Amino acid sequence: xxxxxxxxxxKTPYYAVIFTSVRTPVDEGYAETAERMLELAxxxxxxxxxxSTREGAVGITVSYWQDLPSIKAWKAVAEHTLxxxxxxxxxxxxxxxxICRVEDDYxxxxxx
Amino acid sequence: xxxxxxxxxxKTPYYAVIFTSVRTPVDEGYAETAERMLELAxxxxxxxxxxSTREGAVGITVSYWQDLPSIKAWKAVAEHTLxxxxxxxxxxxxxxxxICRVEDDYxxxxxx
Numbered sequence: 588x589x590x591x592x593x594x595x596x597x598k599t600p601y602y603a604v605i606f607t608s609v610r611t612p613v614d615e616g617y618a619e620t621a622e623r624m625l626e627l628a629x630x631x632x633x634x635x636x637x638x639s640t641r642e643g644a645v646g647i648t649v650s651y652w653q654d655l656p657s658i659k660a661w662k663a664v665a666e667h668t669l670x671x672x673x674x675x676x677x678x679x680x681x682x683x684x685x686i687c688r689v690e691d692d693y694x695x696x697x698x699x
Numbered sequence: 700x701x702x703x704x705x706x707x708x709x710k711t712p713y714y715a716v717i718f719t720s721v722r723t724p725v726d727e728g729y730a731e732t733a734e735r736m737l738e739l740a741x742x743x744x745x746x747x748x749x750x751s752t753r754e755g756a757v758g759i760t761v762s763y764w765q766d767l768p769s770i771k772a773w774k775a776v777a778e779h780t781l782x783x784x785x786x787x788x789x790x791x792x793x794x795x796x797x798i799c800r801v802e803d804d805y806x807x808x809x810x811x
Binding site for chain 2: 589590591592593594596603605607608609611638639640641642644645646647649675679680681682683684685686687688689690691692693694695696697
């Protein structure tokens with residue numbers, strides 16, 4: 588697929604959570620937890636997809652959601668709350684989370 | 700700076716453009732153009748900052764803007780329009796652009 592790595596989202600409007608982070612050098616449990624959170628997020632009501640890249644210490648993960656209540660519910664899932672705490676204690680030097688309403692989108696896919 | 704790589708944005712609301720892309724193997728002119736576009740974007744009215752990471756073929760670049768007219772004006776800047784065309788012809792297999800209103804944000808920075 589030419590667009591593997593790009594989330595397949597529905598017609599606008601929908602919502603995005605942009606999570607931009609800077610990692611510490613501490614790896615303990617990070618990869619397992621990050622993978623588990625992607626898996627767990629995908630099981631939540633209102634989840635639409637995710638895109639994620641990391642380059643050196645800086646990472647950007649964008650998750651897409653149907654509405655704001657879905658985002659709020661995911662933030663409060665117990666296992667996710669624990670991961671957020673471990674993130675602050677171990678894995679992240681800094682992060683910023685931005686809750687967005689996607690108002691318009693357009694796409695390009697290369698002709699085969 | 701613990702948060703180098705995270706854009707310093709003002710109080711919400713403001714706007715974000717999430718540009719998620721999948722690269723071709725063609726490099727011709729890519730790095731220079733990408734760097735020039737970051738430099739040129741930063742000179743536009745309403746520009747607030749940018750975050751960008753690429754991991755393998757997949758890249759996420761989020762630029763932040765004061766309002767929708769600023770985003771529209773940046774899309775239409777001649778040198779940027781040319782870069783968009785070259786992107787479709789040479790550098791990208793696929794991309795998706797999402798125009799978002801940032802409604803809420805919060806940040807964490809590790810105590811020193």
